[in-house]
């Protein structure tokens with residue numbers, strides 16, 4: 001059989017124990033939320049004699065953090081994995097060219113944000129970083145490589161990658177698509193026990209099949225074979241966008257119904273439970289909220305919309321665009337409700353913001369609903385006291401200065417960062433819950449109430465509170481999807 005890759009790539013799993021055999025060399029360009037945890041799990045799940053992993057990034061600061069005691073991202077269970085594998089078969093480095101030369105398999109897990117200018121601005125994916133990574137690989141590689149598209153990319157990006165690599169490189173490349181489905185906050189669990197691993201490859205050529213099999217073998221160390229799905233490259237690329245679009249669509253669907261519940265007397269949790277018990281629908285992703293955030297849902301739907309439009313499928317594009325429209329509306333609706341309840345003026349009123357991350361168990365704030373809600377309240381000249389258990393202060397300042405287009409000094413008159421929820425609430429007119437951190441479920445709300453102005457309001461954007469208990473304490477409450485507290489002014 002003709003072989004294209006070094007011997008250690010073929011059947012390495014069976015051979016690694018043979019004297020003189022070398023481990024498979026895996027590199028990853030991009031040490032972010034995906035590259036870091038994914039490589040940590042590969043290293044943790046494979047014997048060092050069989051697999052060695054290098055994570056590469058342009059950012060010296062990020063790499064230094066991965067090599068330190070304080071990792072650059074917060075993810076439950078991650079530090080334990082990294083500390084155990086680091087130096088054994090997991091290495092973090094800025095020596096990108098070296099890493100490329102060294103590797104057999106190179107994952108590309110760089111960022112693919114929404115384009116900010118030019119054709120497709122505001123919708124298409126910006127593939128600058130992917131292309132740069134491809135050019136770096138082409139320039140440095142001198143032996144055959146398997147290049148794995150891990151970043152989320154538009155359909156047919158592999159074709160562009162292949163063209164760049166083949167045109168500029170001195171060796172041959174095989175491109176695989178292997179999109180990542182981990183969710184932040186549960187990344188380690190998702191990677192260790194994935195619902196599926198999706199690998200797209202060129203099934204028509206022997207070389208393509210060999211590359212695909214090498215990656216399957218790598219995952220097969222810990223993922224049952226039946227959960228490793230192989231498809232053609234285009235199906236794999238598109239499946240990732242579609243999976244995110246479907247998830248986001250569920251959140252927008254339940255959020256749209258939350259508005260109806262508030263006006264009609266139905267209770268969103270009860271509706272979601274009743275609907276989700278139908279096995280055809282299922283119970284997950286039916287939690288109403290102030291709006292979905294995170295770096296990917298909006299960007300990937302926009303990407304899908306752009307793709308549909310470029311194929312002339314405008315009705316399909318409009319359908320998916322409405323998922324984002326509902327999300328934007330939900331955030332605006334929530335903020336408007338706060339304002340109306342506070343007698344239509346928030347000027348100089350202290351408001352306690354509990355939670356700034358886009359979901360619990362992460363310090364990530366990308367596209368967090370909190371940024372929009374806080375930004376709108378600041379436009380109303382409210383004084384915000386923000387508490388989040390994980391998000392660093394610098395991140396909050398950076399998000400708010402960008403959102404409000406004001407300097408930190410200008411904002412400092414209106415924003416303070418609190419060290420505890422109690423501190424944020426003291427002297428405030430209202431508590432606003434924007435992230436579903438577990439600790440917000442068990443706060444001493446009676447104590448907080450005593451330290452607040454009267455009437456004391458609580459706006460729950462995440463359904464974490466027991467509204468009945470809070471009402472008994474004396475709070476005037478509004479929770480998304482719950483029938484309105486008749487004591488609150490609505491218009």
Ligand SMILES: NC(=O)C1=CN([C@@H]2O[C@H](COP(=O)(O)OP(=O)(O)OC[C@H]3O[C@@H](n4cnc5c(N)ncnc54)[C@H](O)[C@@H]3O)[C@@H](O)[C@H]2O)C=CC1
Nearest residue numbers: 030031032033034057058109110111112129133151152180
């Ligand atoms: N964040 C998430 O939960 C998920 C993200 N994804 C996708 O994975 C990709 C990466 O996302 P994140 O890890 O969140 O991004 P990130 O922004 O956290 O990390 C990307 C890293 O790539 C580095 N980088 C960019 N160009 C480089 C180059 N040429 N050479 C070396 N390093 C380079 C950046 O310095 C950065 O550290 C995106 O396409 C995203 O859509 C997929 C699933 C989940």
Ligand SMILES: O=C(O)[C@H]1O[C@H](OP(=O)(O)OP(=O)(O)OC[C@H]2O[C@@H](n3ccc(=O)[nH]c3=O)[C@H](O)[C@@H]2O)[C@H](O)[C@@H](O)[C@@H]1O
Nearest residue numbers: 180181182183184251285286287289292293294296358359
């Ligand atoms: O491509 C990606 O980046 C990832 O995007 C999401 O993961 P993530 O954004 O980390 O987190 P989710 O748990 O999906 O939550 C996204 C947003 O939806 C919100 N959400 C989620 C579920 C729900 O029922 N209600 C709800 O409002 C969350 O609070 C959060 O703001 C997907 O779940 C991952 O499969 C995917 O890999």
